[in-house]
Amino acid sequence: MKTAAEYRNHAEECRVLARQMPEGEQRDQLLEMARTWDNLSQTREGLVRNHPDLDTAEPPAQEQRPSKP
Template sequence: MKTASEYRKHAEECRVLARQVPEGEQREQLLEMARTWESLAETREGLVRNHPELDTAKSAKKER
């Protein structure tokens, strides 16, 4: 499962792309995707707050 920071990275990528296309349907779709990624990040943070054992970021650091 991805981390909240990974979801936020995807959101930022969508916003960057949205700035590169003219106003219209494509831009709105990209901005909606960014909002969805942000929502997923917030949901993930809530899950980790309530269930710290789901924190895959800590697991990845331990493996290094």
């Protein structure tokens, strides 16, 4: 399952494409798709908040400390 961040990225891609389109049906469809992706990201965040075991996000990288000889 995708992460909320991935859904937000899809939404932003739709908004970028919409800005390049003249006003009309195709632009409206892209903006609607962006709203749908945004809604999915919010739903996913709520789901993970209530069920942390469903979190598929990469854990933050830990600093590598040199090993002692």
